[in-house]
Amino acid sequence: MVEFYAPWCPACNALAPTWSDLSKRMRRKQLGVRTGAVDVTKSPGLSGRFVVTALPTIYHVKDGEFRQYKGPRDVDSMLGYIEEQRWKQTDPVPGWKAPNSLQMSLVAEFFKLSQALRNVHNMLMETYGLPTWGSYLIFAVGTIFLGALLGLLLVCIIDFLYPPRRPDKVFVSQAEADKLLEKKEEELINDDIVDDAEKDSDEEKNSPPDTSEDDDEKQVSEGGGDNERATEVRKRRPRKAD
Known part of the structure; x- marks a missing residue:
C-alpha cells in the first residue's frame, strides 16, 4: 500500500x-x-x-x-x-x-521539469526579490526563445531527412539553343499573322453593305425636279479588297 x-x-x-x-x-x-x-x-x-x-x-x-x-x-x-x-x-x-x-516515464519527466521550474520561480521571488509579473515575464521570454530554437532545429532535421527536390538541368549546345530560339520566333510571327487575318475578317463582317453605281443613278433620275441640282452621283464606297 x-x-x-x-x-x-x-x-x-x-x-x-x-x-x-x-x-x-x-x-x-x-x-x-x-x-x-x-x-x-x-x-x-x-x-x-x-x-x-x-x-x-x-x-x-x-x-x-x-x-x-x-x-x-x-x-x-x-x-x-x-x-x-x-x-x-x-x-x-x-x-x-x-x-x-x-x-508514463515520459510523463514523470514532465512532472520533474514542472517542479524544477516552480523552484526557479520561488528562487527568483524569494532570493532576488522579483515581483510575480517579473518572474512570469522571464519565463515567457525564455519560452519564446526556446520555442524558436526548437522550431529551427526541427526544420533543419526535416530538410536533412527530406531535402527539397531541385529541378533537373538540361544542357544543350549553342546550335540547338539557336534553333530553339528561331523556332520560337517563327511561332510568334505566325501567331501575329493569324491574329491580323482574324481581325480583318471581323472588320469585313461588321462593315455596312455597298451600293452599286446603277442604284445611285436610278435614285438620281427618280428624284425629278427636286434633284435637278444634283450634278454628282454618290460614289461607291471602296471595298477593302480594292
Whole structure:
C-alpha cells in the first residue's frame, strides 16, 4: 500500500496517524504487506508516474498490477481491503497508463521539469526579490526563445531527412539553343499573322453593305425636279479588297 501526500495538505496530515497504525497492525498480523508514503514535493517524478491529481492518494500494488484504493480511510476498512482480498474487485490500471510503462516515464519527466521550474520561480521571488509579473515575464521570454530554437532545429532535421527536390538541368549546345530560339520566333510571327487575318475578317463582317453605281443613278433620275441640282452621283464606297 502506497500513500502519496504533501506536507502542506491538511487531509494528509490527518491521515498520518491512521497510516502509521495500519502499518503496525499489518506487521503484527504478518500479512506480508508493506506500507509506504511518498512526498510529492520531493518525488514529483514518481507522483507523475501514478498521475496523482488529488491528495492523499492510495495505491495497492501486487504482482505488477496497480489499483487505486478509493474506500474509507480508517484502519479497519483498509485492513479488510487486504485481508478479505477486496482488491480483486477493483480493476487494475490499464497497461497504457501503468506507472511502469514507457509513456508514463515520459510523463514523470514532465512532472520533474514542472517542479524544477516552480523552484526557479520561488528562487527568483524569494532570493532576488522579483515581483510575480517579473518572474512570469522571464519565463515567457525564455519560452519564446526556446520555442524558436526548437522550431529551427526541427526544420533543419526535416530538410536533412527530406531535402527539397531541385529541378533537373538540361544542357544543350549553342546550335540547338539557336534553333530553339528561331523556332520560337517563327511561332510568334505566325501567331501575329493569324491574329491580323482574324481581325480583318471581323472588320469585313461588321462593315455596312455597298451600293452599286446603277442604284445611285436610278435614285438620281427618280428624284425629278427636286434633284435637278444634283450634278454628282454618290460614289461607291471602296471595298477593302480594292
